[in-house]
Amino acid sequence: MTAPGDIKALARATADRLSKVRRLNALLTPMTELRQSLARQAAAAHPSGVLYGMPVAVKDNICTLDFTTTCGSRILEGYRAAFEATVVGRLKAAGALIAGKTNCDEFAMGSSTEHSCYGRTLHPFDRTRVPGGSSGGSAALVAAGAVPVALGSDTGGSVRQPASLCGVVGIKPTYGRVSRYGLVAFGSSLDQVGVLGRSVHDAARVLSVISGRDLRDATCEDRDPLRLPTVPEDLKGFVIGVPKEYFPPELDPGVRRACERAVRIMRDLGAAVREVSLPHTSYAVPAYYIIAPAEASANLARYDGVRFGPRFEHAPDVRALYRATRGDGFGAEVRRRVLIGTYVLSAGYYDAYYRRAQQVRALIAQDFRNVFDRGVDLLFTPTTPAPAFKAGEKLADPVQMYLNDIFTVTANLAGLPAMSVPIGRVNGLPVGGQLIGQAFVEDDMIEAAYALERAVPALEEAER
Amino acid sequence: MSVSREDVERIARLAELRVEEDAIGPLAEQLSRILEYVARLSELPASETARPFVAGPDAIRLRPDEVRPWPLAIPPAKLAPAFREGFFTVPRLGQFEDAGSLAEEA
Numbered sequence: 385m386t387a388p389g390d391i392k393a394l395a396r397a398t399a400d401r402l403s404k405v406r407r408l409n410a411l412l413t414p415m416t417e418l419r420q421s422l423a424r425q426a427a428a429a430h431p432s433g434v435l436y437g438m439p440v441a442v443k444d445n446i447c448t449l450d451f452t453t454t455c456g457s458r459i460l461e462g463y464r465a466a467f468e469a470t471v472v473g474r475l476k477a478a479g480a481l482i483a484g485k486t487n488c489d490e491f492a493m494g495s496s497t498e499h500s501c502y503g504r505t506l507h508p509f510d511r512t513r514v515p516g517g518s519s520g521g522s523a524a525l526v527a528a529g530a531v532p533v534a535l536g537s538d539t540g541g542s543v544r545q546p547a548s549l550c551g552v553v554g555i556k557p558t559y560g561r562v563s564r565y566g567l568v569a570f571g572s573s574l575d576q577v578g579v580l581g582r583s584v585h586d587a588a589r590v591l592s593v594i595s596g597r598d599l600r601d602a603t604c605e606d607r608d609p610l611r612l613p614t615v616p617e618d619l620k621g622f623v624i625g626v627p628k629e630y631f632p633p634e635l636d637p638g639v640r641r642a643c644e645r646a647v648r649i650m651r652d653l654g655a656a657v658r659e660v661s662l663p664h665t666s667y668a669v670p671a672y673y674i675i676a677p678a679e680a681s682a683n684l685a686r687y688d689g690v691r692f693g694p695r696f697e698h699a700p701d702v703r704a705l706y707r708a709t710r711g712d713g714f715g716a717e718v719r720r721r722v723l724i725g726t727y728v729l730s731a732g733y734y735d736a737y738y739r740r741a742q743q744v745r746a747l748i749a750q751d752f753r754n755v756f757d758r759g760v761d762l763l764f765t766p767t768t769p770a771p772a773f774k775a776g777e778k779l780a781d782p783v784q785m786y787l788n789d790i791f792t793v794t795a796n797l798a799g800l801p802a803m804s805v806p807i808g809r810v811n812g813l814p815v816g817g818q819l820i821g822q823a824f825v826e827d828d829m830i831e832a833a834y835a836l837e838r839a840v841p842a843l844e845e846a847e848r
Numbered sequence: 849m850s851v852s853r854e855d856v857e858r859i860a861r862l863a864e865l866r867v868e869e870d871a872i873g874p875l876a877e878q879l880s881r882i883l884e885y886v887a888r889l890s891e892l893p894a895s896e897t898a899r900p901f902v903a904g905p906d907a908i909r910l911r912p913d914e915v916r917p918w919p920l921a922i923p924p925a926k927l928a929p930a931f932r933e934g935f936f937t938v939p940r941l942g943q944f945e946d947a948g949s950l951a952e953e954a
Contacts (some may be wrong), residue, residue, distance in 0.1 A: 573902075605905050673885070746899060784883055
């Protein structure tokens with residue numbers, strides 16, 4: 385517990401730690417601005433808050449009053465929001481210190497944090513590799529020990545995938561658990577604010593603070609904030625399903641071994657483990673890469689050089705102004721997705737692509753309902769098919785990059801809570817296991833994560 | 849599924865996005881690759897259906913119908929060069945070329 389007198393020193397220490405990891409390019413906020421802001425926030429923080437003194441870095445697609453919100457895009461360069469996100473307001477009200485804005489793929493579109501106009505973020509343990517994405521800046525800062533917790537956003541795995549690649553905990557709550565007010569929209573039926581933490585407890589505590597009803601977001605459910613579960617002695621009574629479709633032959637052997645060990649741990653702790661089937665899993669990535677770009681093409685229509693950010697050219701008329709600003713302001717991946725989204729929504733293609741993708745989304749959600757209706761409490765899968773990949777390795781082929789999301793997009797399509805928890809290392813690189821829960825039953829998922837968090841390091845050590 | 853240069857130009861126009869001439873060819877290739885991949889959905893028999901899935905609450909919850917101003921960090925008067933009696937003032941149509949008149953009117 386932070387004492388009121390300590391908070392100024394704590395704010396300075398946070399700035400010092402963040403300054404030491406500047407080479408990761410994970411933080412977008414200039415250090416001088418950050419130091420001044422942290423000092424102001426420390427003076428204003430209320431000592432009775434449950435997060436009093438906890439530094440929380442925030443992904444740069446979540447609106448803050450203290451710092452600019454650029455989404456890693458030239459089109460929002462220098463943009464200062466006129467309001468702050470509900471999640472940020474709740475963190476501040478709980479006494480947390482907003483420790484700057486983190487680098488991300490432009491508008492959260494990417495799986496490597498290489499698609500930011502501010503340059504790529506480096507993996508904290510191997511600088512030739514990517515930290516994952518799109519919340520790669522948040523994951524790198526937590527993994528490097530610069531902050532205990534950071535906020536991210538998860539549209540197709542953007543919290544869980546970087547958490548897995550960097551060896552930290554990443555939680556995507558149920559769609560509707562956390563307000564999206566002030567989260568810059570990408571795919572509105574998929575987006576959720578999530579939390580990355582160095583421990584299950586830190587991440588869950590912050591999730592509890594930011595969750596709950598919000599009149600400013602009509603898609604946020606009318607529910608109380610998440611109640612934190614206690615750390616369980618064992619997993620007796622839990623039925624954990626292991627979907628066979630998430631263990632394809634091409635899965636990295638090291639990831640497979642780590643998952644098998646995690647399953648053994650859960651079984652030893654008393655959980656009943658069953659193989660289950662989610663038969664439409666292989667269609668999830670194609671469905672996602674129709675629905676998400678379609679929603680993105682509509683959401684990003686507002687960036688036209690008139691309402692937000694800079695204008696890039698003196699254009700002869702207003703349409704030329706829109707086109708020039710958007711053409712110059714959006715990076716390569718955002719342009720691709722806006723074009724794909726426009727294409728699949730256009731006359732003549734809507735039924736074949738968008739309507740079909742929505743039907744497949746319904747089948748994927750039905751797969752999960754079928755499994756949970758048969759008594760399964762939680763599902764366990766790998767978070768990613770392999771550990772962190774080399775920078776530049778997947779940039780030339782967008783489909784190869786998209787396939788990194790193969791195990792994470794399903795939870796977004798079905799609106800379910802899911803989290804990544806570290807389950808070991810392969811050649812020194814972290815590997816995460818994913819727990820997928822039933823809608824609004826995050827506490828079961830967090831309990832199982834607590835158990836894994838406690839047991840994995842000891843077993844890993846014993847097997848060495 | 850192959851996307852032509854003309855397709856790229858057409859959807860770029862629809863998306864209000866300027867695409868440089870030398871970027872059209874590579875974009876056509878990349879979009880073709882992506883669309884070929886997502887077209888896998890057509891392998892699924894059309895007879896396979898499930899009840900439509902909509903993320904979020906079953907019914908949109910309406911707020912009480914009352915005016916509740918939410919404060920902005922930056923007041924409206926500071927968001928635009930000219931603000932008077934609750935309105936942003938702008939030049940009359942046809943006067944865009946005369947930027948100097950804005951300040952005088954305000």
